Amino acid sequence: MPVNRRTVLTGAVMSAAASTLGTPVAAQTSVPAAGQAPGFYRYSVGDIVVTGINDGYGERALEGFVRGVDLADVRKVADEEFFPADKVRISYTTLVLQIGGKVVLIDTGNGDMGPPTSGRWMANFRAAGFDPAKVDTIIISHFHGDHINGLRLKDGTAVFPNAEVLVGAKEWDFWMDDGQMSRAPEAMKGAFQNVRRVFGPMGEKVGRYEADKDVVPGVTAIPAYGHSPGHTAFAISSGNRKLIMLSDITNHPGLFVRNPDWSVVFDMDPEAARLARRRMLDMAVTDKLQVAFYHAPFPATGHILKDGSGFRLVPVQWA
Amino acid sequence: MPVNRRTVLTGAVMSAAASTLGTPVAAQTSVPAAGQAPGFYRYSVGDIVVTGINDGYGERALEGFVRGVDLADVRKVADEEFFPADKVRISYTTLVLQIGGKVVLIDTGNGDMGPPTSGRWMANFRAAGFDPAKVDTIIISHFHGDHINGLRLKDGTAVFPNAEVLVGAKEWDFWMDDGQMSRAPEAMKGAFQNVRRVFGPMGEKVGRYEADKDVVPGVTAIPAYGHSPGHTAFAISSGNRKLIMLSDITNHPGLFVRNPDWSVVFDMDPEAARLARRRMLDMAVTDKLQVAFYHAPFPATGHILKDGSGFRLVPVQWA
Numbered sequence: 001m002p003v004n005r006r007t008v009l010t011g012a013v014m015s016a017a018a019s020t021l022g023t024p025v026a027a028q029t030s031v032p033a034a035g036q037a038p039g040f041y042r043y044s045v046g047d048i049v050v051t052g053i054n055d056g057y058g059e060r061a062l063e064g065f066v067r068g069v070d071l072a073d074v075r076k077v078a079d080e081e082f083f084p085a086d087k088v089r090i091s092y093t094t095l096v097l098q099i100g101g102k103v104v105l106i107d108t109g110n111g112d113m114g115p116p117t118s119g120r121w122m123a124n125f126r127a128a129g130f131d132p133a134k135v136d137t138i139i140i141s142h143f144h145g146d147h148i149n150g151l152r153l154k155d156g157t158a159v160f161p162n163a164e165v166l167v168g169a170k171e172w173d174f175w176m177d178d179g180q181m182s183r184a185p186e187a188m189k190g191a192f193q194n195v196r197r198v199f200g201p202m203g204e205k206v207g208r209y210e211a212d213k214d215v216v217p218g219v220t221a222i223p224a225y226g227h228s229p230g231h232t233a234f235a236i237s238s239g240n241r242k243l244i245m246l247s248d249i250t251n252h253p254g255l256f257v258r259n260p261d262w263s264v265v266f267d268m269d270p271e272a273a274r275l276a277r278r279r280m281l282d283m284a285v286t287d288k289l290q291v292a293f294y295h296a297p298f299p300a301t302g303h304i305l306k307d308g309s310g311f312r313l314v315p316v317q318w319a
Numbered sequence: 320m321p322v323n324r325r326t327v328l329t330g331a332v333m334s335a336a337a338s339t340l341g342t343p344v345a346a347q348t349s350v351p352a353a354g355q356a357p358g359f360y361r362y363s364v365g366d367i368v369v370t371g372i373n374d375g376y377g378e379r380a381l382e383g384f385v386r387g388v389d390l391a392d393v394r395k396v397a398d399e400e401f402f403p404a405d406k407v408r409i410s411y412t413t414l415v416l417q418i419g420g421k422v423v424l425i426d427t428g429n430g431d432m433g434p435p436t437s438g439r440w441m442a443n444f445r446a447a448g449f450d451p452a453k454v455d456t457i458i459i460s461h462f463h464g465d466h467i468n469g470l471r472l473k474d475g476t477a478v479f480p481n482a483e484v485l486v487g488a489k490e491w492d493f494w495m496d497d498g499q500m501s502r503a504p505e506a507m508k509g510a511f512q513n514v515r516r517v518f519g520p521m522g523e524k525v526g527r528y529e530a531d532k533d534v535v536p537g538v539t540a541i542p543a544y545g546h547s548p549g550h551t552a553f554a555i556s557s558g559n560r561k562l563i564m565l566s567d568i569t570n571h572p573g574l575f576v577r578n579p580d581w582s583v584v585f586d587m588d589p590e591a592a593r594l595a596r597r598r599m600l601d602m603a604v605t606d607k608l609q610v611a612f613y614h615a616p617f618p619a620t621g622h623i624l625k626d627g628s629g630f631r632l633v634p635v636q637w638a
Contacts, residue, residue: 037359039637046502057638060557082607082622082633102618117638127356288401298637303401314401315634318358318617319376319436 037159038127039093041299045290046238048099048218051128052077054298055092055109055121055150062086066125066255067263067270072257081254088252092118092146093300095245095292096128097236099218102136106234106245107294108150111159121150122159135163139215141247142228143169143175143195144266147294152198166215167199169208170223171230224249224280227266233280242299244291247302249273249280251295253313257281260310281311290316357446358412358439360618362635364609365557367537370447373617374411374428374440374469380547381405386582386589391576393581400573403629407571411437412619413467414564414611415447416555418537421455425538425553425564426613427469432476433536440469441478455480458534460566461487461550462494462514463585466613471517485534486518489542490549515587543568543599545592552599562620563610568592568599570614572632576600600630601637610633 026285039054065088066074078088097104109121126134132225138160141147142186151165174180176199181192199206209215211223215234222233227248234245250256251264263270284291284304292301293313302315349353358373381614384407385393397407409504411433416423444451457479460466470484493499495518518525528534530542534553541552546567553564569575570583579596580590603610603623611620612632622636 036361036638037357040356042355054637057636082635089638093638114489161636297634305399315398315616316401317376317410318373319355319408 039124039298041129041318042128043301043302043319044241045236045243046241048097048236048238050236050243050292051096051098051130052292052299052301053096053109053121053124053128054095054117054300055094055124055146057089057091058115058118058146059084059087059089062088065265066107066264067267069262077255077258081255081258088255090252090295091297092121093292093294093296093298094121094146094150095236096125096130097219099216099238102216103130103134104216104219105135105138105160105163107141107147107247108138108159110146111149111152112154113149114146118146132160133162135160137216138163138165139209139234140165140167140171141233141245141294142171142231144248145191145194145230148195148198153199156201158201164207165199165202165205166207166209168221168230168232169210170225170264171232172199172206172208174229189280200310222280224269224276226269226276228268231273232278242287242289244280244284244289246280246284246291246293248294249277250293253293253296257304257313258307258310285311305313340369358443358617358632359447360620360637361447362620362638363560364555365560366564367416367555367557369555369562369611370415370417370449371412371611371618371620372428372440372443373416373619374413374433374443374449374465375437376408376410377434377437378403378406378408381407382456384584386584386586388581393480396574396577400577402573403556407574409614410619411440412617413440413469413611414555415444415449416538418535418557421535422449422453423535423538424454424457424482426466426566427457427461427478430466430468431473431625432468433465437465442448451479452481454479456535457482457551458482458528458538459484459486459490460553460564460613461490461547462510463547463567464510464513466567467514467517471520475520477520483526484518484521484524485526485528487540487549487551488529489544490547491518491525491527492550492553536602541599543595545588545590545595550592550595561606561608563599563603563608565599565603565610565612567613569612570597572612572615576632577626577629578624604630 001230031180041052043050062074062078063071092109094109103239110118175195184192209221211221218237220235222235224231224233233247236243256262260281261274263274267273281304285306290303302313305312305314360371362369381393381397382390411428413427413428429437431438443554494514503511528540534540537556539554541554543550543552552566552568555562575581579600580593582593586592600623604625609622621632624631624633
């Protein structure tokens, strides 16, 4: 052990009282290890009950993850945040809102199409006491697969058979435009096809929400375009309490809250995303708002502090 | 809402696609809110399975909490850590170690004698798959009530009927000394009586461990005197992996990891506690060790980063 006895021992003479070191303890049946505690975290915003539902995580190489920044500089920050060596763990946490007797989801996780360390969403959702057949409304922040694939299994099954689905009008118009798809780089074609896989069978039943308007009572759409063309954050308000769901305004906060001018490789319009990130994080600081992130470590909620030229996420204290 | 539309709206003309705003959603039975997820968190240190078991929290006034520091200075830090106004929430998280088929506890929580927001330990312990009758060994870090009261209910019942209890020889000698009790200030007499309440009925069955020696295989006692006369931290080792249980080397890390020269009102020898705190936090930084704290926000484990003249706790990323 690395403890230096000369530095840690205070010099007190130890009691010579009988020690039981090495004494065999009564043999007992080993306790079977239950798994991890279910990944849900419940809090309230006025009369609204909020439940963060974790969908596990995915791992990516650190190399190539931050656009246009030297890997050595990214590594330095990653080391200070105690990331696994040369990797970033991207957590996924959606929100369930209980508003006036309705169950409202913001995003749906990876469904059965995410990385092997994801796919925990449904088990956590059920452990939190919810039933997918009793979801009233699903609000989608943007159309990247880790946010929408929970809507429909790989085999085509609709996961929330009775839910109304609401998407950003601007996001819908971009991804459902066949011209955009045909002009997109080859590497993005799969994302367009996936949007059609998920939403195609719903057709005209998919509702649209507009920027700066209520999506449902208590939830207002805040345009935060850049990460995707219609990427949206949400103000969740009840009485004088407010929570901002920042969606993908940052990927891992250890990198992008600290360095808001860095862009994750997934930001489709990096400069617009950067401006939205600075604007939203500044607002969180000025108004001392509680925020939630889709990609912050579970339970993925806290407050934002100004820290040097960037910011810092102070996670909530579990209660 | 405080969002300034002129600053958050990017200026894009919103699609005129049909919005479902205000459309009534199908009335459904409201989902009953389950409570919070059980407060346990499982991780591994080599072959040792570690489970943090949360016992809720207690609230104290910020005033008088830090010895000899102006309330305004304490408030400034508390505000940056987003504490509730003028209060500190003290979390309690004990460790369960599964070592070679044995179940070993480090500390036991408040039992039925803590503040009303505590007392969750047994439910969380059982939710993690454990049975108090199958605990083999209990290691006690020091004799403050929130660490030992879980051993024995208010009515005298022994909570872990089959467990061997191991306490620091130096801690035992101090608290069980009738001379020390008679010389103690009136405000401390209750603590002495409580130690007798808990350990008295066990008599000579209470085992002692010595500083810098193995308490059980895989767990070494690291003297960290000051918070109490025999206050002990622990190195938990398996293969080349190590976790340091820092016990009460700090109270809330938001105050005392950041400001290691500050002393919580509970530190019995503030200067010795301060030196132990600096020494242990320096060691955690130098050796990049994963640490656990009894009083850090759940799940109460992470790594320590040097930050200015103090330190910062980087919590683990939930997995």
